[in-house]
Amino acid sequence: MLIEVRENPFDPWQYLAERQAHHGVSACSGATAVFVGTMRDFNEGDTVRDMYLEHYPGMTERHLERLATNVLQQWSLDDVLIVHRIGHITPAQPIVLVAVWSAHRAAAFEACRQLMETLKHSAPFWKRETLADGAVRWVDNNTPG
Amino acid sequence: MLIEVRENPFDPWQYLAERQAHHGVSACSGATAVFVGTMRDFNEGDTVRDMYLEHYPGMTERHLERLATNVLQQWSLDDVLIVHRIGHITPAQPIVLVAVWSAHRAAAFEACRQLMETLKHSAPFWKRETLADGAVRWVDNNTPG
Amino acid sequence: MSVKVLFFASLRERFGVGQVTLALTEPLSVQAVWQRSSGEDSLPANVLMAVNQTYAGADTLVQSGDEVAFFPPVTGG
Amino acid sequence: MSVKVLFFASLRERFGVGQVTLALTEPLSVQAVWQRSSGEDSLPANVLMAVNQTYAGADTLVQSGDEVAFFPPVTGG
Numbered sequence: 478m479l480i481e482v483r484e485n486p487f488d489p490w491q492y493l494a495e496r497q498a499h500h501g502v503s504a505c506s507g508a509t510a511v512f513v514g515t516m517r518d519f520n521e522g523d524t525v526r527d528m529y530l531e532h533y534p535g536m537t538e539r540h541l542e543r544l545a546t547n548v549l550q551q552w553s554l555d556d557v558l559i560v561h562r563i564g565h566i567t568p569a570q571p572i573v574l575v576a577v578w579s580a581h582r583a584a585a586f587e588a589c590r591q592l593m594e595t596l597k598h599s600a601p602f603w604k605r606e607t608l609a610d611g612a613v614r615w616v617d618n619n620t621p622g
Numbered sequence: 623m624l625i626e627v628r629e630n631p632f633d634p635w636q637y638l639a640e641r642q643a644h645h646g647v648s649a650c651s652g653a654t655a656v657f658v659g660t661m662r663d664f665n666e667g668d669t670v671r672d673m674y675l676e677h678y679p680g681m682t683e684r685h686l687e688r689l690a691t692n693v694l695q696q697w698s699l700d701d702v703l704i705v706h707r708i709g710h711i712t713p714a715q716p717i718v719l720v721a722v723w724s725a726h727r728a729a730a731f732e733a734c735r736q737l738m739e740t741l742k743h744s745a746p747f748w749k750r751e752t753l754a755d756g757a758v759r760w761v762d763n764n765t766p767g
Numbered sequence: 768m769s770v771k772v773l774f775f776a777s778l779r780e781r782f783g784v785g786q787v788t789l790a791l792t793e794p795l796s797v798q799a800v801w802q803r804s805s806g807e808d809s810l811p812a813n814v815l816m817a818v819n820q821t822y823a824g825a826d827t828l829v830q831s832g833d834e835v836a837f838f839p840p841v842t843g844g
Numbered sequence: 845m846s847v848k849v850l851f852f853a854s855l856r857e858r859f860g861v862g863q864v865t866l867a868l869t870e871p872l873s874v875q876a877v878w879q880r881s882s883g884e885d886s887l888p889a890n891v892l893m894a895v896n897q898t899y900a901g902a903d904t905l906v907q908s909g910d911e912v913a914f915f916p917p918v919t920g921g
Contacts, residue, residue, distance in 0.1 A: 489654075490635040490642075497635075505663070511656035512727065514921050518650070530920070531853050533913060536897035561920065573921050582657065586735050593727060593921060599899075602920025603853035615854040616919040659844050675843070676776050678836060681820035706843065718844045738844060744822075747843025748776035760777040761842040 478549065478557050480541045482532060484564040489513045489574040496558055496576070506555045506578040510585035512593050518568035520616070524609040528566045533601040537561075544595050548577070551591075552584040559592065561602065623694065623702050625686045627677060629709040634658045634719040641703055641721070651700045653727040655734035657720045663713035665761070669754040673711045678746040682706075689740050693722070696736075697729040704737065706747065768792065768831045772804040775838035778814070791831050798825040800835050813840055845869065845908045849881040852915035855891070868908050875902040877912050890917055 479496065493511065518525055545557045555578040562572050575592045579585040597619050604616040624641065638656065663670055690702045700723040707717050720737045724730040742764050749761040772787045779785045787804050795803075797818065801810045816823050817836040829835055849864045856862045864881050872880075874895065878887045893900050894913040906912055 488639065490639040494633065494635040507660055507662040509656075509658040509660065511654075511658075512731070513654040513656075514727065515652055515654065517652040517725065532920075533850070533852055533894075533897070533915065536894055536913065539897055580662065582659065582738060586657070586731075586738075590731050593731075597918075597921040599918060600920045601852070601894075601915060601918050603916065604919045605853070615857075615916065618917055619919050619921065677843075678773070678775055678817075678820070678838065681817055681836065684820055742841075742844040744841060745843045746775070746817075746838060746841050748839065749842045750776070760780075760839065763840055764842050764844065 478542070478545050479559070480538060480545060481560045482538055482541070482563055483560065484562070486562070486566075486570050487560060487574070489560070489571050492560060492574060493558075493576060496556075500556055500578075505580055508579050508582040508585035509576060510579075510582070510589035511574070511576045512589055513571050514573040514593075516566050516568050516570050516572055520606060523606075525568065526607045526609055526611075527568070528607070529605045530563045530566055530572070531603045531605065532561075532563045537601045540600050541596070544592055544600070547595070548588040548592055552579065552588045553581075554579045554584060554588055557588070557592070559596070561596075561600070563602070623687070623690050624704070625683060625690060626705045627683055627686070627708055628705065629707070631707070631711075631715050632705060632719075634705070634716050637705060637719060638703075638721060641701075645701055645723075650725055651723040653724050653730035655722050655724075655727070655730035657718075657734055657738050658716050659718040659738075661711050661713050661715050661717055665751060668751075670713065670751045671754055671756075672713070672752050674750045674752075675708045675711055675717070676748045676750065677706075677708045682746045685745050686741070689737055689745070692740070693733040693737055697724065697733045698726075699724045699729060699733055702733070702737070704741070706741075706745070708747070770795075770800065770829055770831065771834045772800060773834065773836040774805075775836065777839050778837055791829070794828045794830050796825065797823055797827045797829060797835060800829050801825075801837060804835075805837070814838070815840065847872075847877065847906055847908065848911045849877060850911065850913040851882075852913065854916050855914055868906070871905045871907050873902065874900055874904045874906060874912060877906050878902075878914060881912075882914070891915070892917065 558576040560574040577585045577589040703721040705719040722730045722734040770789050797816050874893050
């Protein structure tokens with residue numbers, strides 16, 4: 478399990494290549510399911526120029542660890558990875574990367590999706606958007622999907 | 623949409639990086655869902671030394687295109703990628719890569735999973751395994767998940 | 768006036784041949800193409816069929832110039 | 845004998861402060877901690893609460909030395 482909350486931009490594909498090199502490409506993990514959430518340049522009908530992502534230092538990391546532990550208990554998985562940006566983010570930059578390695582595809586797909594849904598609904602992060610005209614607003618609610 | 627049936631090994635993460643560079647990291651695609659199927663070194667209780675993947679030249683490519691077209695009609699997606707190995711494959715090598723880009727995560731997750739399920743159940747590929755003792759057998763059925 | 772018949776994977780190994788050409792004087796069902804090309808009377812329930820690279824049923828009519836394929840359950844991905 | 849109280853995101857901006865320290869002579873509910881630290885009587889339904897970095901309810905008892913946090917609905921991912 479690897480959880481990282483980071484301020485610097487990252488390339489999800491390079492991150493995955495390195496993570497897999499780290500644990501060795503396991504010849505047991507037949508299935509890898511990955512989700513990457515990227516900052517869009519629009520939200521609720523407005524053009525978004527950039528974003529600031531606040532978190533709760535300490536609780537955020539602990540909470541992500543709990544979510545990862547939950548899926549590791551619920552499915553038979555080989556590895557779980559969560560990477561989440563904080564701080565100043567611009568459109569097209571990755572915000573979140575979730576990856577799950579398993580022997581079987583159903584477990585990988587389902588654990589990956591559950592991780593993303595529970596992260597969206599419960600991990601302490603808050604988005605503050607800056608719109609095209611310079612107006613700043615806190616995002617009230619995540620989109621349902 | 624990009625469909626590739628290829629004989630040479632490939633690195634899925636590098637492939638994704640290149641594909642995204644090609645269509646530009648769209649600032650509209652908030653969600654990318656990816657599945658990588660990797661050759662395992664076991665199947666039905668036996669150690670598998672290597673594998674030969676046969677396909678139906680022409681029909682296989684057309685069928686994968688049909689599956690991709692189906693999900694593009696069913697969900698609002700920005701791009702779909704399917705890469706599938708054929709020929710001689712050794713454990714820990716990627717066999718299949720499916721990636722879906724969308725504005726929303728539900729569409730990305732669901733389209734990616736449906737692509738994998740329909741590919742598994744209908745795309746004309748056949749696996750012939752060589753076991754540890756040199757015995758050769760055709761795989762009868764895919765695992766349910 | 769002929770059709771190309773293809774066998775894949777374990778079927779090809781069973782018949783020892785991957786491709787046969789069948790003379791055709793009138794349209795035949797896929798099932799009849801199986802009987803003539805394989806020499807086997809009954810079409811096993813788990814054999815899949817395609818006509819011109821699209822999945823087809825045993826009753827599909829095959830015309831001259833068509834490509835017919837028989838193969839076992841698929842196991843890709 | 846005190847508790848650390850944290851406000852995040854829009855709540856921090858509303859109160860103009862991210863952290864206050866509350867003197868404590870006896871255990872208090874999270875709701876009472878909210879009233880004393882924010883100066884507001886009622887706890888809005890959409891405010892989330894954590895005690896020692898774990899989600900908690902309004903009735904959870906807070907002891908001296910605890911860390912209490914209030915924040916709006918989360919919007920990560």
